[in-house]
Amino acid sequence: MGRRKSFEDWSLDTVILIALLLIVLVTLYPFYYILIITFNAGTDTTNGGMYLWPRDFTLENYIYFIEDPKWIQALGMSLLRTVVGTGLGVLFTAMVAYGLAKRDLLFRKGYFFVIIVAMNFSGGLIAYYVVLKSLGLINSFGVYVIPGMLNLFFLLIAISFFSELPEELAESARIDGASEFRIFSRIVMPVSMPLIATMCLFIGSGHWNAWLDSAYFVQDERLRTLTYRMMQVINQSMVASAGEAAASTMSRSKVTPFSVQATAMVVSIIPILGVYPFLQKHFVSGMMLGSVKG
Structure with a gap:
């Protein structure tokens, strides 16, 4: 059996996980943002303020x-x-x-x-x-x-x-x-x-x-x-x-x-x-x- 993780090990793993999640977010979000722009009305996109999902969904x-x-x-x-x-x-x-x-x-x-x-x-x-x-x-x-x-x-x-x-x-x-x-x-x-x-x-x-x-x-x-x-x-x-x-x-x-x-x-x-x-x-x-x- 492996040794049990100490509090320091759990803390270090948590910090590493959070850092990796932030890196993934920073890396993938620009691609996601471009994707939601394609499904949003272009005239509405120019108004800004859209970050997570299309505000005016369209396939135009x-x-x-x-x-x-x-x-x-x-x-x-x-x-x-x-x-x-x-x-x-x-x-x-x-x-x-x-x-x-x-x-x-x-x-x-x-x-x-x-x-x-x-x-x-x-x-x-x-x-x-x-x-x-x-x-x-x-x-x-x-x-x-x-x-x-x-x-x-x-x-x-x-x-x-x-x-x-x-x-x-x-x-x-x-x-x-x-x-x-x-x-x-x-x-x-x-x-x-x-x-x-x-x-x-x-x-x-x-x-x-x-x-x-x-x-x-x-x-x-x-x-x-x-x-x-x-x-x-x-x-x-x-x-x-x-x-x-x-x-x-x-x-x-x-x-x-x-x-x-x-x-x-x-x-x-x-x-x-x-x-x-x-x-x-x-x-x-x-x-x-x-x-x-x-």
Whole structure:
């Protein structure tokens, strides 16, 4: 039997519990506040004084969001970008890392030198724009996914992970006549799920939350992402100049730009919350990748 807790132990546990509850409250309340704003009339929200539940319950914010083709198109573009960009980024990064993990690879040190230089030095926005334009990626869907196909941070982690895999797995497959791509796809990838899950979560979140490339390198309104539309709403001057047509519609309803922005925030969080539980088990293991071995 364990020893009975003393009064000091109970006091310390109580203080810790209260502190943790306060941290949870401070962390979760902003999300809850945004949620209740989406179910409250936007014109009523501007009056303030609402903290725990909707004061003037309505679904008009979500109805306006669904009926506005720009928001739905932006949501679809963000989903397409995230799925395609994450798939290509994880596949290409893992393939390059698998090759660089081979210790007998020619010019291996030279490749690592290029990677380290690229991680620490940048050509700047203008040079980056010139490169994208020369590749014909400006104002195209490719500008979202092609530049991010090689993630240098996860490249180094993947190299370290693949280097620790038993070489006997690949050798036995080569004896049976398997090609390197078959070894990579049928043997290496299945045993690398913690790495793959971690890469999917971080690379996918990066694509889902990105908006600068949509602002700088895209002019086609059909290619705008959800986060870019949200930034438009945040910038009131842009809303005033680019949303005059929507303003007349809003004036006849209970919807305001801020309530639509809050609705877009909630909608944008749902996919991440839906994917994370399926990756959590592998994600916890993947967070230990690249750590120093004792």
